[in-house]
Amino acid sequence: MSVLFEKDGRGPSPLALLLRGVVLLVAAGLVVSLLLIKSTGAFDDKVEVTAMLDQLGDGLPPRSDVKFRGLLVGTVASVEPATNGGRNRVLLQMDPASLGRIPRSVTARVVPSNVFAVSSIQLVDNGPAPALSASAEIAQDKSLSTIQLQTALTKLREIIASTARLGSSNTVGVLAAVAEATDRRGADIVAAGTQLDRITKEFDALLTPDGSTPTLTLMADAVRGLNASAPDLLDALHHAVTPMRVFAEQDEQLVSLISAGNNTLASVNGTLDRRTDQIVTVTEQMGPVLDVFAKGSPSFTPIVTTIRKMSDKWYQEFWNSDSPRGRGKFQFRFTPHTLYTRADCPRYGDMAGPSCATAPDVIPQQELPATMDPRNFTAPPDLPADLQEFLRRALTGEANGAESILGSLLADGPLTGGAR
Numbered sequence: 001m002s003v004l005f006e007k008d009g010r011g012p013s014p015l016a017l018l019l020r021g022v023v024l025l026v027a028a029g030l031v032v033s034l035l036l037i038k039s040t041g042a043f044d045d046k047v048e049v050t051a052m053l054d055q056l057g058d059g060l061p062p063r064s065d066v067k068f069r070g071l072l073v074g075t076v077a078s079v080e081p082a083t084n085g086g087r088n089r090v091l092l093q094m095d096p097a098s099l100g101r102i103p104r105s106v107t108a109r110v111v112p113s114n115v116f117a118v119s120s121i122q123l124v125d126n127g128p129a130p131a132l133s134a135s136a137e138i139a140q141d142k143s144l145s146t147i148q149l150q151t152a153l154t155k156l157r158e159i160i161a162s163t164a165r166l167g168s169s170n171t172v173g174v175l176a177a178v179a180e181a182t183d184r185r186g187a188d189i190v191a192a193g194t195q196l197d198r199i200t201k202e203f204d205a206l207l208t209p210d211g212s213t214p215t216l217t218l219m220a221d222a223v224r225g226l227n228a229s230a231p232d233l234l235d236a237l238h239h240a241v242t243p244m245r246v247f248a249e250q251d252e253q254l255v256s257l258i259s260a261g262n263n264t265l266a267s268v269n270g271t272l273d274r275r276t277d278q279i280v281t282v283t284e285q286m287g288p289v290l291d292v293f294a295k296g297s298p299s300f301t302p303i304v305t306t307i308r309k310m311s312d313k314w315y316q317e318f319w320n321s322d323s324p325r326g327r328g329k330f331q332f333r334f335t336p337h338t339l340y341t342r343a344d345c346p347r348y349g350d351m352a353g354p355s356c357a358t359a360p361d362v363i364p365q366q367e368l369p370a371t372m373d374p375r376n377f378t379a380p381p382d383l384p385a386d387l388q389e390f391l392r393r394a395l396t397g398e399a400n401g402a403e404s405i406l407g408s409l410l411a412d413g414p415l416t417g418g419a420r
Helices: 013-037 144-163 172-182 188-208 215-229 231-249 251-274 276-295 297-318 385-396 403-409
Strands: 047-053 065-068 069-082 089-092 107-112 121-126
Touching: 047 107, 107 144, 215 231, 231 251, 251 276, 276 297
Parallel strands: 065 121
Antiparallel strands: 047 089, 065 069, 069 089, 107 121
16 A cells, blocks of 8 residues: 555555644644743742732733832732722732742832833832741832822823813823923923912912901902992903003013104104295195185085996996906997998899898988087187197098097087098
């Protein structure tokens, strides 16, 4: 019978290979299991002692370190929380080799063991004593340093709790903002603390120690009486506090403003002193101008009325309030207006439009009264001579191209003169 690896039949059979593989896997599993159990300290010799603690800080998970003089001497096995106001029972598994170096007078306290605030138990040395024995009870350390440490940790916990965001445990942003706000501002903080201390001392000086009514109480009673008798006066005083505070806070800027105003007034005064003659001349020459305004005062009302009408017409006919663009109707004439004749009717070969038989042959001449004939127009005598000449040429047909366009705008009716 041939096998998997040896073709000549001299090797082990498949069953033997299977059994060897199973035995190897079982042995490897046992070794790994023993190593894992060893890592938990199951095969180590441990001596159990109990620590009676009043406070556990942020919690004391199992396998937490137990240290004495900075050295690891054991671990926390279990924690039995306090009931009915008692103490917390913490079972400690101590290293037998280190137990002989720990005096029985040690006390225990919970401290953070690293920067991640992982709690651990620290045994505090209180002097020489016999070695610690198994099943001994270690009391809570109540020295001044421990109390200060617990107080600092409690305050830090309260600060972090007060800066926590609602619905989130992320407090780094708030603490970073506080750190940035106080960065390199130690002098300002010290100055603020000094001022607060001075204010506190001033208030303490107002409190009479002889047993009589304190000054602050008398002041409060006076304010309440003023509020009862003259509430409007107290309200005015209350509203006056804000501007007074602004004046007190901005006193330097106020002094600078007043100084700048004084300099400006001095400059204006010097300028007026040096320009007295010019001011007198300007005042005298303003007399005729004011006379003209006085004589034309009856025309101010029609002018304003006309401007108002033009403005209303502008918004009614041209400007659209719903759009930023204006819209109006304009008529531009680039050629003279001529009446329709038979020569203008449409023709296509032998076919002709209906107007070829109905339209007039020539442009009929319209008879106008002499008063409506532009050629009889007489310009007002107070117009300049060049404007009168322009009107004459534009209305009699002697104008050039530009004047003809202007003349067509001035004409009322058929244009006269000039080529058609």
